Amino acid sequence: DAGVTQSPTHLIKTRGQQVTLRCSPKSGHDTVSWYQQALGQGPQFIFQYYEEEERQRGNFPDRFSGHQFPNYSSELNVNALLLGDSALYLCASSFVTGGEQYFGPGTRLTVT
């Protein structure tokens, strides 16, 4: 049973560009959450998707947007990249009814 998978593993972008990160949840999970983990910090909640709709959002600007597809996979989009967006972006999946969130290995984004 595959766990949470994310792609790409690493990504280098230039300030002002746009980026799309992808996540496939653990088999059977219906809810996907995205987190940003800056170096030396704990993960910060960006938003959560269930039934293809954003259900909760953390304190992140509108430059951060997402999407969930009918197969429960998800994308995170970041527009107008800033240097401060450099971080490890983590995807986590779970059941909407509760239980453990399983994290993927993350995508390391570097903005130059």
Added chain:
Amino acid sequence: QQQVKQSPQSLIVQKGGIPIINCAYENTAFDYFPWYQQFPGKGPALLIAIRPDVSEKKEGRFTISFNKSAKQFSLHIMDSQPGDSATYFCAASKVGGYQKVTFGIGTKLQVIP
């Protein structure tokens, strides 16, 4: 606003020692307190979790102590091993529904052989 405060940020112990990591939370609506272990290049993995109706929970060498009135909880690692060297995060959330997990800043643990 740091809703979950974690200390220390780094910890070095000898093999066999008992590292202790402490956390405090502010939001009394939290009712689920997990601890995550993260190795370099990996995502966080759930280690052990506790609900506020329990004061202590043990799983193998890992023990959580919980003090609801003080809004504090801690992780003890018994007989620590070099393989336990990792970053540990305490966290808090509400059970069920759209679960948003709030993490502490993390504690980088190094267990010296």
